[in-house]
Amino acid sequence: MTARGVLTGYRVIDCSIAMAGPFAAQRLGDLGADVIKVEPTTGEWQRHAAAGGAAGNEINVSFLSLNRNKRSVALDLKAEDGKAALRDLVAGADVFLQNYRPGVAARLGVDYESLRAVNPSIVYVSISGYGEDGPYRDRPGQDLLLQAMSGAMYSAGRDGDEPSPAGQYLADAITASTAFEGVLAALLHRERTGEGQLVTVNMLDALTTLQMQELSVFTVGRKAQQRSAEPHAHVYIRAPYGVFETSDGYVALAFADLDVLGRLIGEPAFEGWSSEVEGWTRRDEIHSRTAAKLREATAAHWIETLGAAGMWIGPVNDYARLVEDPQILHNGTFIEYEHPTEGLVKTPGFPYRFSVTPPQLHRGAPLVGEHTREVLVEAGFDDAAIDALLASGAARATDATDAAPAVAGAR
Numbered sequence: 001m002t003a004r005g006v007l008t009g010y011r012v013i014d015c016s017i018a019m020a021g022p023f024a025a026q027r028l029g030d031l032g033a034d035v036i037k038v039e040p041t042t043g044e045w046q047r048h049a050a051a052g053g054a055a056g057n058e059i060n061v062s063f064l065s066l067n068r069n070k071r072s073v074a075l076d077l078k079a080e081d082g083k084a085a086l087r088d089l090v091a092g093a094d095v096f097l098q099n100y101r102p103g104v105a106a107r108l109g110v111d112y113e114s115l116r117a118v119n120p121s122i123v124y125v126s127i128s129g130y131g132e133d134g135p136y137r138d139r140p141g142q143d144l145l146l147q148a149m150s151g152a153m154y155s156a157g158r159d160g161d162e163p164s165p166a167g168q169y170l171a172d173a174i175t176a177s178t179a180f181e182g183v184l185a186a187l188l189h190r191e192r193t194g195e196g197q198l199v200t201v202n203m204l205d206a207l208t209t210l211q212m213q214e215l216s217v218f219t220v221g222r223k224a225q226q227r228s229a230e231p232h233a234h235v236y237i238r239a240p241y242g243v244f245e246t247s248d249g250y251v252a253l254a255f256a257d258l259d260v261l262g263r264l265i266g267e268p269a270f271e272g273w274s275s276e277v278e279g280w281t282r283r284d285e286i287h288s289r290t291a292a293k294l295r296e297a298t299a300a301h302w303i304e305t306l307g308a309a310g311m312w313i314g315p316v317n318d319y320a321r322l323v324e325d326p327q328i329l330h331n332g333t334f335i336e337y338e339h340p341t342e343g344l345v346k347t348p349g350f351p352y353r354f355s356v357t358p359p360q361l362h363r364g365a366p367l368v369g370e371h372t373r374e375v376l377v378e379a380g381f382d383d384a385a386i387d388a389l390l391a392s393g394a395a396r397a398t399d400a401t402d403a404a405p406a407v408a409g410a411r
Helices: 020-030 061-066 080-091 104-108 112-118 143-149 170-193 203-210 212-219 258-265 283-294 299-308 319-323 326-331 372-378 383-392
Strands: 011-014 034-039 070-074 095-098 123-128 197-202 241-245 250-254 312-315 334-339 343-348 352-354
Touching (some): 020 061, 020 095, 020 123, 034 080, 080 112, 112 123, 123 170, 143 170, 143 203, 143 241, 143 250, 143 312, 197 203, 241 283, 250 299, 258 283, 258 299, 299 312
Parallel strands (some): 011 095
Antiparallel strands (some): 197 352, 334 343
C-alpha cells in the first residue's frame, strides 16, 4: 500500500520553467501533491538545455532532476483553445505556479486576476528575478547575476582574486525552497479561511535573506567581509561564465555569444567560434582573453555596452553596496527594529510577499528564558510548578522587568 503524502489531494498546476519554479513544484509533488506540468507543445526550455552537457537519452539530466512526481500536459498558451484548457485545469486546482518575466503572465492571460476569476480559492505563486516591480523589474533573473548582486561572492574565493561564485545554482535552489514555503503557508491560510491569495517570491530577496547570519554580522556587528586565500569555482558551465575584473571593479558575465562578444570587446580570436563547441573545449583561453579585455574599461561601460547587446552581465556587489542597492531598498528587503539589549538591529527580512497574510515582525531575538513563564502558563503549569522548575535549574526565566517590549520601532 502506497503511503499517503501530506499533500495528497492537492493539485498543482506548474507553468514554470528552468530551475526555481520546477524545483519548488517537484517538492510539492514529493509530498504527495498531484503536480500537472503544463509546458509548450515543443517541450519546456529545460528539456533542451542540459547542464554540463549531460544530454541523457530522451530526457536530459537537468530536466530529469527537477521534474519528478509530475504529469506533463503540453499546451500552447498562445492559442485560445490552449488557454481555455488551462483555465479548466485551474478551475479544479489548488495551486498555480509560474516564473515568467514580469508582464508575460498578463499577456498570456494567466495572471493572478485572470485566474482568480476562474478559481477564487487558488493559491497563485509568481516567481521573478528581482520583484514584480522596481528598477530591476525587467533584468534577466539568472543565477550567476543574482549571486553577484547579493554580496555572497565576496565571502568566497582567494583574497585579492576576483569574487568567487558558488559551485551550485544557489539562487535558483534557494528561490525554489522559498516558493515552496510560500505555497505551504498560503495553503494553511486557505485551510483556515477558505481564502486563496497571490504569493510573490523573487530571487534577489530569497538569496539575500539566506545570508541572515552573515549580513547581520555586517549590518549589526560592523564586521566587513575578509576572504581567505582558498579558491572556489564552478565546473559545469561553458565559457565565458564568471566574474571578471574591470578597471574599477568587477562584473559577472554569463553565456555570452562568443562571436558577438569578440566584436564588442575587441577580441578578434573569437570570430567564428561557437559557444557550444569552443565554449566547452577552450574555456581557459576564452576566460583569459575576455578577462584581459574587460580590464581595459570600467564596470559601468561593460554593463552598458554588453547589456545593450542582450548579454547577461551585471554588477558584483559587496554587502556595503547590496544594502544600499535601489532594488533592495524598493523591495524593503531589510527590516530594522530596536532590541532591548542590542539597540538598533538591521537584518534581512522576508523573502516572500503574501497579498492577504503578509509576514510581520512581532518580536526580536528573545533573551534567555524571556518567555519561559508565559509559555508554561499557557501550557497549564501553575506558579508553584514553574517556581519548582526554576529552583531546580530545570528551567530558566528572565524577569519581565529586564526586557523591553517585544518589538520597539520596527520598520
